Amino acid sequence: MNIAAPFEAVIxxxxxxxxxxxxxxxxxxxRAIRKEYGFTPGQFNMLYVPGIGEAAISICSATWREDIxxxxxxxxxxxxxxxxxxGGDVIGVRGPFGRGWPMEMLKxxxxxxxxxxxxxxxxxxxxxxxxxxxxxxxRYFLLYGAKTPKDIIYRNEFPRYGEVFEVLLTVDKADxxxxxxxxxxxxxxLLKKINIIPEKTIxxxxxxxxxxxxxxxxxxxxxxxxxxxxxxxxxxxNCGMGVCGxxxxxxxxxCKDGPVFSYTDIIExxxxxxx
Amino acid sequence: xxxxxxxxxLTIRKEALGDIIKDLSNRGYRVIGPTVRGGTIGLDNxxxxxxxxxxxxxxxxxxGYSLFKHERPYFFGFSxxxxxxxxxxxxxxxxxxxxxxxxxxFETMIYEYEGSPFAFIGIxxxxxxxxxxxxxxxxxxxxxxxxxxxxxxxxxxxxxxxNTCFCPSMNSGPEVKYGFDLLLTEFDEDFLMExxxxxxxxxxxxxxxxxxAGADIEKKRGLIDSSSKSIKKTLDTxxxxxLLYREFENPWWADIANRxxxxxxxxxxxxxxxxxxxxxxxSLDGKTxxxxxxxxxxxxxxxxxxxxxxFRPSRxxxxxxxxxxxxxxxxxxxxxxxxVGCGRCITWCPAGIDITEExxxxxxxxxxx
Numbered sequence: 001m002n003i004a005a006p007f008e009a010v011i012x013x014x015x016x017x018x019x020x021x022x023x024x025x026x027x028x029x030x031r032a033i034r035k036e037y038g039f040t041p042g043q044f045n046m047l048y049v050p051g052i053g054e055a056a057i058s059i060c061s062a063t064w065r066e067d068i069x070x071x072x073x074x075x076x077x078x079x080x081x082x083x084x085x086x087g088g089d090v091i092g093v094r095g096p097f098g099r100g101w102p103m104e105m106l107k108x109x110x111x112x113x114x115x116x117x118x119x120x121x122x123x124x125x126x127x128x129x130x131x132x133x134x135x136x137x138x139r140y141f142l143l144y145g146a147k148t149p150k151d152i153i154y155r156n157e158f159p160r161y162g163e164v165f166e167v168l169l170t171v172d173k174a175d176x177x178x179x180x181x182x183x184x185x186x187x188x189x190l191l192k193k194i195n196i197i198p199e200k201t202i203x204x205x206x207x208x209x210x211x212x213x214x215x216x217x218x219x220x221x222x223x224x225x226x227x228x229x230x231x232x233x234x235x236x237x238n239c240g241m242g243v244c245g246x247x248x249x250x251x252x253x254x255c256k257d258g259p260v261f262s263y264t265d266i267i268e269x270x271x272x273x274x275x
Numbered sequence: 276x277x278x279x280x281x282x283x284x285l286t287i288r289k290e291a292l293g294d295i296i297k298d299l300s301n302r303g304y305r306v307i308g309p310t311v312r313g314g315t316i317g318l319d320n321x322x323x324x325x326x327x328x329x330x331x332x333x334x335x336x337x338x339g340y341s342l343f344k345h346e347r348p349y350f351f352g353f354s355x356x357x358x359x360x361x362x363x364x365x366x367x368x369x370x371x372x373x374x375x376x377x378x379x380x381f382e383t384m385i386y387e388y389e390g391s392p393f394a395f396i397g398i399x400x401x402x403x404x405x406x407x408x409x410x411x412x413x414x415x416x417x418x419x420x421x422x423x424x425x426x427x428x429x430x431x432x433x434x435x436x437x438n439t440c441f442c443p444s445m446n447s448g449p450e451v452k453y454g455f456d457l458l459l460t461e462f463d464e465d466f467l468m469e470x471x472x473x474x475x476x477x478x479x480x481x482x483x484x485x486x487x488a489g490a491d492i493e494k495k496r497g498l499i500d501s502s503s504k505s506i507k508k509t510l511d512t513x514x515x516x517x518l519l520y521r522e523f524e525n526p527w528w529a530d531i532a533n534r535x536x537x538x539x540x541x542x543x544x545x546x547x548x549x550x551x552x553x554x555x556x557x558s559l560d561g562k563t564x565x566x567x568x569x570x571x572x573x574x575x576x577x578x579x580x581x582x583x584x585x586f587r588p589s590r591x592x593x594x595x596x597x598x599x600x601x602x603x604x605x606x607x608x609x610x611x612x613x614x615v616g617c618g619r620c621i622t623w624c625p626a627g628i629d630i631t632e633e634x635x636x637x638x639x640x641x642x643x644x
Contacts, residue, residue: 002417005372005566008380029380050374050381051557051564075582090380236581238552243416244571245550246578248596251516251604272523274592 003241006048006092007033009068011085017071017153021118022083023060026068026091034066041126042100042232042260045070046240048092049081056237056255059096060124062132068093071121071153097240098259101126101204102230109202109228110139113165114215116187116207120144120153122232122259123206127161140165141194145187145211147172149180168193187211188218198223204260206232213271216263229263250275281470284487284495288465289350291482292396293324295429295457298478299394304427307363308396309356315340318358321396328353335437335618338627351397351461354437355617359402359546361409363393364422371418371553371566388418392425398455399433400448401440401617405546407454411609412549418568427474430455432495434502439618441508441631447615449502460495467491510616510631511638516603522641523595531633532591534626539572541620541628542597547605547613548572573597598630 009026016022028034039059046054047070055078061069074083085091101122111130113123123142130140142165146152149171158167168190174180183190187207203219205212212231219229235247235254242256250269252258257265269275299306300322308321311328321327332345333353345352374381398406413419433442433449442448451458456475460467467487470476522528542548552571557564571578573596579586587593605613614630621629 002372002385003415004417005383005385006374007383010380050376051555051561053555054553079582088379092374092381234581235586236579241415243413243419243549244552245573245600246552246571248573248600248604251600251607253608268520274587274589274595275523 003094004239006046006054006094008090009093011087011089011091012067014085014087018151021071021073021153023069023071024082024091025061026070026093027066028068028093029090037068037096039063039096039125040100040103041129042122043096043098044122044237044259045093045095046097046237047072047078047082048094049078049085050092052081053078054092054094054238055079055082056097056240058122058232058259060121062128063125069124071118071124073118094240098255099257101232101260102262103129105202105228105230106130106135106138108135108138109200110141110197112141112196112201112203112219113143114187114203114205114207115142115144116211117146117151118153119205119207119211119232123204124154126204127157127165131160131164134164139196141196142167143170143187143190144168145170145172145190145207148175149178149182150175166194186214188214191215191218191222196222198225202228202230204230204232209233209270216270226267227262227264230260231263231266232259233261233266234259281472281476284492285468285470285479285484286465286487286491287468287479287482287484290324291484292327292350292459292466294482295478296321296323296396298481299427302478303391304394305391306394306396309351309353311342314342316342316353316356318356318362318395324350327396332435333437335439335622337439337621337629338624340622347463349435349461350466351431351459352435354433354435354440355399355402355619357544357619357623359544359617359619360395360398360406361546361549363395364406364409364426365413365419365549365551365570367570369418369568371568373563373565376562386418388421392427393422394427394429396429398428398430399617400430400451401433401442401445401615402546403428403430403451403454404445404447404615405617408547408609408611408613408615409549411611412547427478428455429457429459430471432458432460432499432502434461434498436502436506437618437622439508439621439629440506440616441510441618442616443503443506444508444510444512444631445612445614445616449506450499460498462491462494467495508618508631510614510634512602512612514638515612516606518638518641519599519603522637523599525637525641527633527636527640528591528595530636531594531628532589534628535590535594536626537574537576537590537593538625539574540623540625541630542572542574543570544619544623545601546615546617546619547601550578573600598633601630602634
C-alpha cells in the first residue's frame with residue numbers, strides 16, 4: 001500500500017456531538033486494508049475529500065473495532081466539506097500516522113488524563129482501552145475542561161468512564177439556560193481537588209498549547225517528574241510522513257515523531273516564541 | 276563512508292566523455308549535465324559533449340553570479356550553478372496520484388516511476404553529500420525512492436570552487452570520496468577517471484582508456500589540495516546544535532529580518548531543503564483531481580499556518596527556523612548537518628545574506644549577552 005495515496009472508506013454514521021463538532025464512523029471499503037489496519041490510541045489519520053484536500057484528525061474509536069471513528073470540529077475548508085457529507089458517502093483515508101500514547105507506561109502506574117476542548121478526542125480510544133483492561137490497583141483520573149456545558153464532547157459517555165476514572169469536569173462559563181453543578185474555571189484548578197501519589201503517576205495531556213504548558217507546570221509543582229508527563233502536539237500537517245516540513249516543532253516532526261511526546265523530548269522548545 | 280574504487284585509476288581523452296554520454300543514452304538513461312542556460316550553468320538534458328559548458332567559468336559572490344570564458348577549453352571549469360540533484364529526484368512539481376469520482380467513491384491512479392533512470396554528469400562532492408542527506412529525508416517516500424534507485428553518477432573533483440563555497444568547513448568536499456559510478460578529475464589535456472561501481476565499469480566497456488601514470492595521481496592530489504586551499508570562506512560548526520538552541524531570542528535574528536526579503540531563494544537553490552506542499556487540483560466539473568507535490572519554503576508566510584493561527588508570522592522566526600533547521604535541528608533529525616557548504620544560498624540571496632556571517636554574528640552576540 002502506498003501511504004501517499006488514500007484508500008476509500010464509507011461513512012456509516014454521523015453523530016452530532018456539540019454545536020460545532022461531530023463524530024464520523026467509517027468503514028474501510030477494501031476488505032484486505034480493513035483487516036490490516038491497526039493503530040495505537042493517540043495516532044491520527046489524514047481524511048481526504050476528493051478535490052478539496054486533507055485534514056489530520058486523531059482516531060477516537062476503540063482499537064479492537066473494525067470501524068474507525070473521528071471526532072471533527074468544523075474549522076477550515078476540508079472539515080467544512082466533511083461536515084457536508086452524508087451517511088453512505090465515501091471519504092479518503094491515509095494512515096494511521098505518528099506515535100500514540102505510550103501504553104507501556106500504564107503498567108504499575110496511576111494515570112492522570114488532562115484534556116481541554118477537542119483535546120478529549122485523542123483520548124477516547126485510550127479511555128475505551130482502559131475500561132476494558134484496567135490495571136489492578138491503579139487509579140485513573142480524567143480532568144476535562146470545555147468552554148461551556150454545551151461544548152462538552154462525549155457527554156453521555158462520562159458516566160461509563162466514571163466507573164473506572166475519577167472524572168472531574170470544568171467549564172469556562174456556564175450557560176445561563178443550563179443547570180450546571182460542576183466546576184468553573186481552568187482545568188488546572190481541578191488538580192487542587194484530588195490527591196495523587198506523584199511518584200507513581202503519569203500524566204497524558206492534550207489541549208491548547210497554553211493549557212498544556214500550565215498543566216505541566218502545575219503537575220511538576222505537585223511533584224511529578226518531567227519524564228512522567230506526555231503531551232499531544234498540534235501543527236500544520238500536510239504529508240503525514242515527515243517529508244513536507246510543515247509540522248516541524250524544533251527538531252521534531254509532529255507527524256512522525258509525535259503527535260504524542262514525552263515532555264523531556266521537547267522541553268527545550270515548548271513555550272519558545274514562534275518556534 | 277569507505278572508498279569504493281573498482282580498479283586502478285584510468286586516463287581517458289576528454290572527447291571520450293562524449294562516447295560515455297552517448298552510450299548512457301543508448302542504454303535508456305536520461306542524461307542530465309551542466310549546460311549554459313539563461314546566463315547561468317544549470318543542469319539539463321545532455322545529448323553530446325557540445326551541450327556541456329566547455330570553456331566557461333563562473334564568478335560567484337554574495338548575491339551575485341556571472342559567467343566568463345577561460346583561456347583553455349575546460350569541461351568543468353566552473354562551480355555549482357543554482358540546480359542540484361533535488362530538482363530531478365524530488366522535482367519542483369510532482370504528480371503523486373489522480374482520482375476519478377465514481378457514483379459511490381473514487382478510483383485512485385498512482386503516478387508510478389516511468390522506468391528511465393537519470394544519469395547525472397559533473398556532480399560535485401557537496402552535491403553527493405546532499406544526495407546522501409536526501410536519501411535519509413525521503414527514506415520512506417515511494418516517489419523519491421523509485422527515481423533514486425537506478426541513477427548513474429559521473430562525479431567530478433571540484434578544482435574551480437567559487438568565492439561562496441565552504442565545503443571544507445562542512446567536511447563535504449572538494450574531493451569526491453564516495454557515491455559515484457565514475458569520477459573525473461580534469462587535467463589540461465585529459466581526464467583522470469576512477470571507477471566506483473560495477474555499473475561504472477560496464478559504462479566504460481567500449482571507451483578507449485589507459486591505465487593512469489603515477490604522476491597523474493600525484494597531479495590529482497595537487498589539484499585537490501590547491502582547490503581546498505583556495506576556499507577561504509568558513510563556517511564555524513563548533514558548539515552546534517546546542518549553540519543555536521540557546522539563541523532563540525538573540526536580537527540578531529531581528530536584524531537579519533530587517534534585511535531578509537523572505538523570498539525563499541535560498542531554500543530553492545539549497546540542495547538539501549526539502550519542504551513541500553501537496554495540493555489537489557481538480558477539473559472544473561469536480562470529477563477528477565490530481566494531487567501535486569510542489570516545493571515550498573519555510574519562508575512562505577503561511578507555511579506554519581493552522582486554523583486559528585500562524586505559528587511563524589514574523590520574518591525573524593522564519594529565518595531563524597531555516598537556519599536553525601539547516602545547522603542544528605538537522606543534526607538531531609538525521610545525524611548530520613543539513614548544510615553541505617555549497618554556498619548556493621549565499622550566491623542566490625538577492626539581499627546578500629550570508630549564512631556563515633550570520634551564524635558568526637549570532638555566536639558573537641550570544642557570547643556578549
